[in-house]
Every structure is written in structure tokens, then in C-alpha cells.
Amino acid sequence: MKIxxxxxxxxxxxxxxxxxxAGHPVTIGSRDADRAQAIAGRVGAASGxxxxxxxxxxxxxxxxxxxxxxxxxxxxxxxDGKILIDATNPYLDDSFDGRExxxxxxxxxxxxxxGASVIQALAPGASVVKAFNHIWAVTAQRGFGETRPAVFVCxxxxxxxxxxxxxxADIGYDxxxxxxxxxxxxxxxxxxxxxxxxxxxxxxxVEHVPPR
Ligand SMILES: NC(=O)c1ccc[n+]([C@@H]2O[C@H](COP(=O)([O-])OP(=O)(O)OC[C@H]3O[C@@H](n4cnc5c(N)ncnc54)[C@H](OP(=O)(O)O)[C@@H]3O)[C@@H](O)[C@H]2O)c1
Numbered sequence: 609m610k611i612x613x614x615x616x617x618x619x620x621x622x623x624x625x626x627x628x629x630a631g632h633p634v635t636i637g638s639r640d641a642d643r644a645q646a647i648a649g650r651v652g653a654a655s656g657x658x659x660x661x662x663x664x665x666x667x668x669x670x671x672x673x674x675x676x677x678x679x680x681x682x683x684x685x686x687x688d689g690k691i692l693i694d695a696t697n698p699y700l701d702d703s704f705d706g707r708e709x710x711x712x713x714x715x716x717x718x719x720x721x722x723g724a725s726v727i728q729a730l731a732p733g734a735s736v737v738k739a740f741n742h743i744w745a746v747t748a749q750r751g752f753g754e755t756r757p758a759v760f761v762c763x764x765x766x767x768x769x770x771x772x773x774x775x776x777a778d779i780g781y782d783x784x785x786x787x788x789x790x791x792x793x794x795x796x797x798x799x800x801x802x803x804x805x806x807x808x809x810x811x812x813x814v815e816h817v818p819p820r
Pocket of ligand 1: 614615616617618619620637638639640643671672673674675676677695696697698740741742743744745746
């Protein structure tokens with residue numbers, strides 16, 4: 609699958625490397641096209657370019673920019689008919705200094721709304737799927753040995769969820785269908801816990817217990 613990464617930072621580079629290693633043609637999108645090409649070479653991605661160019665060339669677009677940049681960047685991307693994976697977290701301050709303050713900087717949304725629903729409204733022609741937001745980039749980059757960390761996936765388009773679960777499985781995760789996009793609110797609430805633990809060696813896993 610042709611995949612674009614929008615935002616070539618820590619998380620974008622880690623996902624790009626993983627997806628490229630799994631055999632997907634990945635285009636890195638950066639505000640600086642030269643930087644995108646350099647990072648593409650480093651992580652084994654097929655190519656690099658500007659945000660718009662990367663999104664236009666791909667079927668699946670992965671958003672890995674800071675929350676503060678989302679409202680400015682998303683409306684300018686050609687996303688109609690594409691799957692938009694939202695890996696962002698709606699923090700007003702991305703300094704991530706851990707512990708209690710993580711909660712105090714989270715953007716508040718009305719009931720049922722989330723960062724992902726804001727993104728869906730900014731890109732009405734795309735199928736937004738929330739995924740990977742609660743994974744540490746450093747863990748994604750170095751792998752997890754025998755463990756397959758859980759990745760929860762939610763979005764209103766069931767076929768898009770299936771595609772994203774397939775991509776998550778391709779790169780070593782244990783994907784779980786978390787339902788419609790209204791659940792993104794809870795996936796976004798999971799990240800402060802993961803961050804507060806301050807331990808990228810912790811991976812969430814899910815076991816199915818047989819019914820009694
Ligand atoms: N790091 C993690 O462990 C992790 C894990 C899960 C989810 N996330 C989420 O992924 C997103 C990116 O996090 P990150 O840790 O990868 O951040 P990062 O290393 O700072 O990278 C973010 C990238 O976004 C691009 N960008 C676009 N507009 C920007 C702006 N106004 N200011 C700064 N950067 C801008 C930049 O790439 P270009 O210059 O190439 O355009 C930058 O390198 C966040 O929403 C975060 O919550 C991060």
C-alpha cells in the first residue's frame with residue numbers, strides 16, 4: 609500500500625521505518641522537502657517530499673505532527689477518498705514532562721468529541737482512523753521481541769479500520785478493533801497514562817479470557 613507520513617519527527621520516522629521494512633512504499637512528507645528526502649534515505653522509505661506531494665501520492669496518510677499544527681496542516685492536504693491515520697495526541701503543550709501535568713495540558717472537547725473528530729471535520733472526504741497514538745516511538749523503532757503490543761484502532765469506516773489493523777499487524781502489533789470514531793476520545797485518554805509511566809519498556813497487551 610502506498611503510504612504517506614506527514615511530519616518527519618520522532619513518531620513519523622519510526623512508523624516510516626517500520627512500514628517500509630514491512631514492504632510498503634512509504635513517502636515521507638516534511639515541511640522541508642530536502643529534509644524529507646534525507647530522512648527517507650535513512651529509514652528506507654521510497655521517497656520524500658512536501659506534505660501535499662506525499663499525501664497526493666498515497667492511498668493511506670499517517671498524521672504525525674504536533675496537535676498545535678493540526679488545524680493549520682490538515683485542510684491543505686489532498687485527502688478525499690483516502691484513509692487518514694490519526695496518530696496525534698491533543699495536547700496544548702507537547703513538552704511531555706510526564707506525571708500530573710500531562711493531564712493539565714490536554715485539550716478539552718465536548719462529550720463525544722476528540723482530537724480525531726476535529727481532524728475528521730477538517731478532512732470530511734477522508735476516512736479518519738485513530739491508531740498508534742498510545743505507542744512509544746522509541747519502542748516502535750527498536751521492536752518488541754516476542755511481545756506483540758496492542759494497538760487499538762477506531763474509526764467510522766469499518767473497511768478503513770480493517771486496512772489499518774492489517775498495517776498494524778504488518779509491523780508487529782496486535783491490532784484490536786475499538787469501534788467507531790467516538791471511541792477515539794478514550795484512546796486519546798490512554799496516552800497520558802502511558803507517558804506518565806515514563807517507561808518505554810512497558811507495552812500494553814490484551815489477552816482474551818475464555819468465558820466461564
Ligand atoms: N514521540 C512519540 O513517542 C509519539 C508516540 C505516539 C504518538 N505521538 C504523536 O505524534 C505526533 C508527533 O510527535 P513526535 O514526538 O514525533 O514529535 P516531533 O518529533 O516533534 O515531530 C513532529 C514533526 O511534525 C512536523 N511539524 C509540522 N508542524 C510543526 C510545528 N508547528 N511545530 C513542530 N513540528 C511541526 C515536523 O516535521 P517536519 O519538519 O518534517 O514537517 C516535526 O518534526 C504528536 O501528535 C504526538 O502526540 C508521538
